Amino acid sequence: MVDRTLFVLASIAVIIGILASYSLSSYTVLFYETNQFHFFIRQLIAGILGITLMWLISKGNPERIVQTLGFMLFFGCMFLMLIMHFLPENLASNAGGAKRWIRFPFFSLSPVEFFKIGFVFFLAWSFSRKYDTQKNIKEELQIFLPYGILLLILGGLIAILQNDLGQILLLGIVFVFMLLCAGGSFKLFFALLLGTILSAAILILSSDHRILRIKQWWALAQSFILSILPDNLAQGLRIDDLPEPYQIQHSLNAIQNGGFFGEGIGNGLIKLGFLSEVHTDIVLAGITEEVGIFGIALCAALFLVIIYRIFRIANRSETQVGFLFCVGFGSMLGFSFLLNAYGISGLTPIKGIAVPFYSYGGSSLLANCIAIGMVLCLSKQTEE
Numbered sequence: 001m002v003d004r005t006l007f008v009l010a011s012i013a014v015i016i017g018i019l020a021s022y023s024l025s026s027y028t029v030l031f032y033e034t035n036q037f038h039f040f041i042r043q044l045i046a047g048i049l050g051i052t053l054m055w056l057i058s059k060g061n062p063e064r065i066v067q068t069l070g071f072m073l074f075f076g077c078m079f080l081m082l083i084m085h086f087l088p089e090n091l092a093s094n095a096g097g098a099k100r101w102i103r104f105p106f107f108s109l110s111p112v113e114f115f116k117i118g119f120v121f122f123l124a125w126s127f128s129r130k131y132d133t134q135k136n137i138k139e140e141l142q143i144f145l146p147y148g149i150l151l152l153i154l155g156g157l158i159a160i161l162q163n164d165l166g167q168i169l170l171l172g173i174v175f176v177f178m179l180l181c182a183g184g185s186f187k188l189f190f191a192l193l194l195g196t197i198l199s200a201a202i203l204i205l206s207s208d209h210r211i212l213r214i215k216q217w218w219a220l221a222q223s224f225i226l227s228i229l230p231d232n233l234a235q236g237l238r239i240d241d242l243p244e245p246y247q248i249q250h251s252l253n254a255i256q257n258g259g260f261f262g263e264g265i266g267n268g269l270i271k272l273g274f275l276s277e278v279h280t281d282i283v284l285a286g287i288t289e290e291v292g293i294f295g296i297a298l299c300a301a302l303f304l305v306i307i308y309r310i311f312r313i314a315n316r317s318e319t320q321v322g323f324l325f326c327v328g329f330g331s332m333l334g335f336s337f338l339l340n341a342y343g344i345s346g347l348t349p350i351k352g353i354a355v356p357f358y359s360y361g362g363s364s365l366l367a368n369c370i371a372i373g374m375v376l377c378l379s380k381q382t383e384e
Contacts, residue, residue: 050369057373070121166351262292
C-alpha cells in the first residue's frame with residue numbers, strides 16, 4: 001500500500017516553500033521590477049505540478065516506472081549537462097560565470113537537480129549487483145574504479161564547468177553513504193574519505209571564489225576556534241584583514257532577530273536588501289526571522305519525519321534496489337538540509353546548496369517531488 005502519510009507530509013513541505021517564496025522575495029521583485037507575485041506564481045505552478053507528478057508516479061508499477069524514470073534522469077540529464085556548455089547565451093542562463101540552466105519558452109531547467117535523483121537510482125541499481133557477496137579490499141577497489149571515473153567526470157561537469165562544488169560534495173557524501181549501506185567496508189570508506197578531502201582541497205585552492213568563501217567563514221569563526229587553543233598557537237593561526245562575512249553575519253542577525261516566535265510572516269528584515277534572493281539559499285534564516293525558533297523547529301521536525309518515513313520504507317523494501325534508492329534519497333535530503341543549516345549558522349562555509357522543498361526553484365522542487373513519487377511507488381513493494 002502507498003504510504004499516504006509521506007505524500008501528505010511532502011505536500012505540506014511544498015506548501016511551506018510556496019509561502020516562503022512569496023514572503024521572502026520582496027526585495028528581489030523590486031530589484032528586478034517584476035510583479036510582486038512573480039516568484040509565488042512560478043513556485044505555485046511548480047508545486048501543483050510536483051504534487052500531481054508525485055501522485056501519478058505513486059500509482060505506477062514499481063518495477064517499470066522507477067527503473068524507467070531512474071535511467072532517464074541519469075543518462076538524459078548527464079547529456080543535458082554536457083551539451084549545456086555549448087549552447088548559445090539565449091538558450092543557457094549564467095550564474096556565477098557558469099551555465100547552469102537551459103532556457104525554454106516559459107521556464108528554465110536546471111539539469112543537475114534532476115540528475116541527482118537519477119544518480120541515486122543508478123547507484124542503487126549498480127550497487128545491488130556489485131555487492132551481492134562479501135568482498136575483500138582489493139576486490140572493492142576494483143569495483144570502485146569505474147565509479148571513481150564517473151565521479152571525476154561529474155566533478156568536471158558540475159564542480160568545474162558549472163562552478164558548483166557544493167553539489168558535487170553532496171553527491172560524494174551520498175555516494176559514500178550508499179556504498180556503506182550496500183556492503184562496502186570501512187577500509188574503503190576511509191580511503192574514499194581521504195581522497196574526497198584531497199580532491200576538495202584541490203578544487204577549493206583552484207578557485208578564487210571558493211577561497212573567498214573560506215576566508216569569509218574563517219573571519220567569523222576564528223575568534224571562537226582560536227579562543228580554545230593555546231595563546232602561542234592561536235596567534236600564529238590568526239589572520240587579519242579578512243573579507244567581511246556579510247552572508248553569515250546577516251543570516252545570524254536574522255536568526256537572532258526572530259527570537260522564539262518570530263517577527264511574523266511578511267515582517268522579516270533580512271529580505272529588504274541585506275541579502276539578495278533570501279528565498280533561495282538563505283531560506284532557513286529568512287523563515288527563522290519570520291516564524292522564530294519555534295516555527296523553524298516545526299519545519300525541521302517535518303523534514304525529519306519525511307526522512308524517517310523514507311527510511312522506514314527502505315527498511316521494509318523487498319528489493320535491494322528499492323532499499324538503496326530510498327536510503328540514498330533520504331540521506332540526500334538530510335545532508336542537503338544540514339549543509340545549508342551549518343552554512344547559514346557559521347559552522348561551515350556557505351556552499352550554495354538549496355533546502356529541498358523550502359528553497360525557491362522549480363527544478364529542485366519538481367525533481368524532489370518525482371523522487372518522492374518513486375519512493376511512494378516503491379512503498380507498494382514493502383513487507384507489512
